[in-house]
Amino acid sequence: MPAASRTAAALGVAAVSIVLVPMLVSDFVLLQIVIKSLWLGIVGAGLAFLIGQAGILSLAQTAVFGASGYVMAILVLDHGWGTWWAVVAALAAGPVAGLIVGVISRRSSGLYLMMLTLAIGVFVFFFAQQYQPITRGHTGFNGFDAPMLFGWDLNERRPLFYATAVAALAVTALLRYVARTPAGLAFRGLRDNRHRLQALGYSAETTVVSAFVVAGAAAGLGGVISVWYNGAISPGSIDLTRTIELLIVIVIGGTLRFEGAFLGALAVTLLRNYASDFTNRAETLVGVAFMAVVLLTRHGLTGVLIGFLSRVRHALRLVRGQRPAPDQEMAGRPVGRPGP
């Protein structure tokens, strides 16, 4: 199948899903599982892109996400901005916050960068909690009303679902587009060999910062939707627990494909909502499941899924008596990552 028709098929399936999902699930599941997974997945997709494409493990993604949500809440509730102007500002705040994190950590890499961004993330949390003149401190912002969009009230679940689903598609498209540009190539260069990238005349530091900006854009969008979803934002929305939860999303989803973040988000959301129905030690269950995924899979659920699908496809071709196409033979291996 040519790429164009594949894209069309994928979009078709997405469209069908968007129409079908609200009919198939209850309002509760639509909001608390589907919409939550989608916005968590949007934030996660940005981080998965950062990790999978640029090899940057940032723990400041929650802070970037929070910056955007806080900007919107502050502008609307404290400065009386119109909601859509505030949305624009919040969407800009994501990449800007990403830029700042990127500039601070541009010279680090690897686990060191991870810890540095963790420190930044915790700084932002404490700032939100302590600096009351701007952030209202520990209580944060309550009672935020989502705006109207084309006559639809985003406080209601179906409109919010449609908006979130479109946002998720938009983020997917954006990240896929970026991955194909020269910048995307530079990101992978950074991931694979920073020194070689520099030898080719790229600035590693600029590349790091750009990657943070891209991830920040996704976080910004997720931040806006999360405030619509929660109707509130407080330091509790961006604390260490939330940072760890986002990491769990990424690891369960896998970073081979940033789209895996949506799968990871769904798994985490389901666990968070239903694990306590089965056990009194839900946290232990989450932790053990997490360790199992880390131990047993290299690329999370996405890796498992991809491996499974490629095996199915392989089997189908054999059944049809076709010779396996060359690309199918590679299917089990990570894609987009050059070999030795």
Added chain:
Amino acid sequence: MRAATRHRSKPNGRAGTTQAQRPSGRRPTAEKRLVAGAVAAALVIYIAYESIQIGDRSLLVLLNGLTAAGLYFLLASGFTLVFGLVRVTNLAHGGIYLIGGYISLTAQRTTGNWLVSATAGAVFAAALSIALYAVLRRLRGDGLRETMFTLGAAIVIADQVLARWGGVPSDLDPPSLFNGSVGLPGSDLLYPKFRLAVVGLAVVVGLSLWAVMHRTRFGTTIRASVDDRDMVSILGIRVELVFAAAFAIAGGLAGIAGAAGGTYLSLAQGEDNRVLLASLIVVIAGGLGSIGGAAAAAVIVGLVEAFAQTHHPILSVLMTFGTLVAILALRPHGLFGRRTDARS
């Protein structure tokens, strides 16, 4: 991620990158001295400034900072040792601290002896740490997955502590030798003896670590493994045992820290994350893998924290992180760090 790639392509190819890092890896001593001097000078100026602001209770605040530094060092030295040697960022370190503290608590309620209890806590924490390493070995070479695995372990440990000891905060009684407080010259306030003991404990641990590292064959092996573990293993030394020992030391120190922290602070749900964060900050500021750096950073972070809490209580937390960012702006790999991360 990079480790994963490289590991796949060159299973035993540490040598290339190590060589590339050599020049910055072996810093001239003059530079180290310069850094140490500059840091010490800045710290002294800061303390002098704050002391003038605070007045007669400056000595007290200074001691508070040193106590905090002592606890941070106990935590950070093991953390940084493991990182330098095994390249694992052990996010379960806070959980091990907490469980070490709780084991000590249980032991103290049985035996009544602080030292015995702390030892029990340390031994248990060391054993847990070794067990963690035994599983981590399966993931060798993939820094991200190793780190994530320790995160899962941290979640499980925290929940199991909750299940076993409940959520009611609790604390250990100090040993009778260090029970009570002493008067401070020139101040109306007292100082608890046990806190002074914590400072002493940290100094003893620091000196012992130094002696082990520089005066024993075991220490030589560890230092050699940090520099080039492939070479060490070629020499017929079983690197896994060295690594396991590093985990045991780190776990044991975290367990002792748990007993100490559980005595002068308290044990409760959530403490694991607090101390993990504190040790991360200290380790980053000091430079990953550098025990000396951990000591220096522990003192800096402890003192800045104590004085900031006294002078700007509301924004004190931000001051601590501000210090970290300032250090990293000047030295991206921490005070005494090498570019170790490039290999992880």
Added chain:
Amino acid sequence: MRTPKRRALGRLLAVLTAATLFAAGCGDNGDSADPAEEPAATAASQDAAETTEADEAPEPDSEPEPTETDAEGSGTDRIVIGAISTLDGPFAALGDFSMHGVKLALLEYGGTLEGTATRDGVTGASVAGVPIELVIEGSDATPDVAVEATRKMVEQDGANIIVGPLSGDEGLALKDYIRELPHVTLVNGTSASQDLTLRDPAANVFRFGGDGAMWTFGVGTYAYEELGHRRIATVAEDYSYPYDQVGAVLTEFCALGGSVAERIWVPLGTQDYSSFIAQIPSDVDAVFFAMGGTDAINFVKQYDEFTGQSIPLIAGPTAVDQSVLSELGSRAEGLISSGPVVDDAGLAEFDAFAEYLDSVFPGQTPNIFNVYYYVATKSALQALEEVGGDISDGSLAFQAALAQQSWVTPIGPVTLDDNRQAVVDMYLRRVESGAQRTIETLPKVNATLGFDRDEYVVQGSFSRENPSCG
């Protein structure tokens, strides 16, 4: 380049399909998965799943749960009580205490315990022949999680009455959520935020206990008049609940002519108070401290070690609550505070409660959490009894009956004001031999601490600087 691209698209497709399937799966499987676990919960979730699905299909615009839910049958065939407290995170112990209270109330109505764990429910309870089911959810004290947990109980498990939450900001978030669902009733647990009921109250939110300021009532006056203090310092955690406590103390203390030398706000997450203790001026008459749980233990211990308690302490209500008193040990002896629970109230109801608590949950003693959750649950059950267990009118009669509740709780008589906020007795108390002894009963404390309502509300919420105190 083409190969990875094509495969990736296929993958996106696969992920989306999987997401659809998963999401659909949990909508449908909600009831097929449950029978595997506990039979008691099965009926609840089945019904819930049926109602939500039935509601949602014909309705494109999503009113979360329309009032018609119960109107279909005559009367009510069952009532679900959802209890929420902090079962995870640093406040998990308090969550245990809270659930003890909820379960005790249900046991009085013919229930039996399913098990000893916190999340084990109570089966077999009924009011006026209508079976009562209990669902339990936990939060980690953050508003976002509290709302999600409550939404699950209301929309998935079909909870008609919510008992909880534990902390102030959770309460404010739940008020915003519950307000939109007039047929659901929130009976507060221990959320002590003033604005749960004081400003902008919601018609279906009830509080049968005090708020942070009410709990601290009387101690400022006592410090000024009886103890003769004229100048105090305060040390408190830096968020709204301690602002209310410090605010209440200073409102009284300063109105009498006292002054505050220093208000020290400690960032949440601090373990080591030594450098905050160093800021307490040496010439104040007393130090008022307001904090909870671990923080209280750390502070009192360190204050004792650093000062030998040379300046007397006055405690906030939860800092010396019975839930932490035993861990505070001898250092807490003699501490003065105000609060809702004393161990020698002399009420038959209190003694009966204490005995009952110990018999069901051996070793437990009354504290603010188990008492408050008990009072909340029992108030709801009594009101249900008065309406014959019938909430088929969208809970209107039930809510009216609840607002009229007036009974003697284990900690004294309670009635509600027009904002559905309790008017209750508080106690000035002193810690003696590890228990809270009454100094004086402060009868009928109301939400405005006896001040004129309009004047009091206009002052605005208490904060770091409010009240200014001259």
